[in-house]
Amino acid sequence: DAGVTQSPTHLIKTRGQQVTLRCSPKSGHDTVSWYQQALGQGPQFIFQYYEEEERQRGNFPDRFSGHQFPNYSSELNVNALLLGDSALYLCASSLGRLGVYFGAGTRLSVL
Amino acid sequence: AQSVSQHNHHVILSEAASLELGCNYSYGGTVNLFWYVQYPGQHLQLLLKYFSGDPLVKGIKGFEAEFIKSKFSFNLRKPSVQWSDTAEYFCAVNARGDDKIIFGKGTRLHILP
Numbered sequence: 001d002a003g004v005t006q007s008p009t010h011l012i013k014t015r016g017q018q019v020t021l022r023c024s025p026k027s028g029h030d031t032v033s034w035y036q037q038a039l040g041q042g043p044q045f046i047f048q049y050y051e052e053e054e055r056q057r058g059n060f061p062d063r064f065s066g067h068q069f070p071n072y073s074s075e076l077n078v079n080a081l082l083l084g085d086s087a088l089y090l091c092a093s094s095l096g097r098l099g100v101y102f103g104a105g106t107r108l109s110v111l
Numbered sequence: 112a113q114s115v116s117q118h119n120h121h122v123i124l125s126e127a128a129s130l131e132l133g134c135n136y137s138y139g140g141t142v143n144l145f146w147y148v149q150y151p152g153q154h155l156q157l158l159l160k161y162f163s164g165d166p167l168v169k170g171i172k173g174f175e176a177e178f179i180k181s182k183f184s185f186n187l188r189k190p191s192v193q194w195s196d197t198a199e200y201f202c203a204v205n206a207r208g209d210d211k212i213i214f215g216k217g218t219r220l221h222i223l224p
Contacts, residue, residue: 033210042115042201042214043155056210090155092212100145100212104154 004029004093004103012109013081021076021106025093029101031055032074034066035090037105043090049074078108086110113138115204115215123221124192132187132218134202144185145203145212146176155201161185172196194224 005024013019025032031050035043045058049068068074072093078085088105118133136142146158159170166178176187185202202215 033212040216042203042216043212045211045213048210058211100157100160102147102155 004091004101006089006091006103006106008106009104010107010109012111014111015081015083017081017110018077018079019081019108021078021089021091021108023074023076023091023093023103025072025074025091026101029093029095030072031094032068032072033092033094034074034076035092035102036060037088037090039087046076081110083110113142113204113206113213115202115213117200117202117215117218119218120216121219121221123223125223126194127191130187130189130192130196130220132200132202132220134185134187134215135183136185136202136204136213137183138204138206141207143205143207144176144178145205146170146174146185146187147201147203147214148198149201149217150198158187158200192220192222194222196220197222 003026007022033048034046037043046060047057048055052068063079065077086109088107090105091103114137116135144161147155148158149155158174159168161168161178169175174189176185178185199217199219201217203212205212
């Protein structure tokens, strides 16, 4: 039984570009949450998707958007990348409200 | 707004020493509490969680945590650490009915062999 899987593992982009990160939840899970973990910090909640809709959003600008597909997988999109967007992006999945099982993350570097 | 404070940013211990990592949260309502561990090069793993019931929670790898509601604390303990416990530890809180988990900044634990 695969856990939460994320792709790609690493990504390098330049300022102003757009990026898409992908997440497949743990088998049987229907809810996906996204977190940003900057260097030396704990993860910060970006948003959560359930039944293909954004259920709750953290304190992140509209440049951060997402999508959930009918198979429960999810994408995180970030537009107009800034240097400060460099971080580890984590996906968490759950059956129900709390996303407690995390993937290994995608490390995004913005140059 | 909810917040989590972890007392120590970096802790160094020798093998077999006892461990206690402090965690305090601020939120007036009912909460769920978590400790996560991130081993070098690995993903965030759930160590233990408290939702309700016995405030002394036992997790994996010999870790335990005690929820003291009056002190808004959820300290992590282990009687005897091993070199393999070297990792970063995150305390986290979730308000009941909310979807987001709020994390502390983490404590980097280094165990000397």
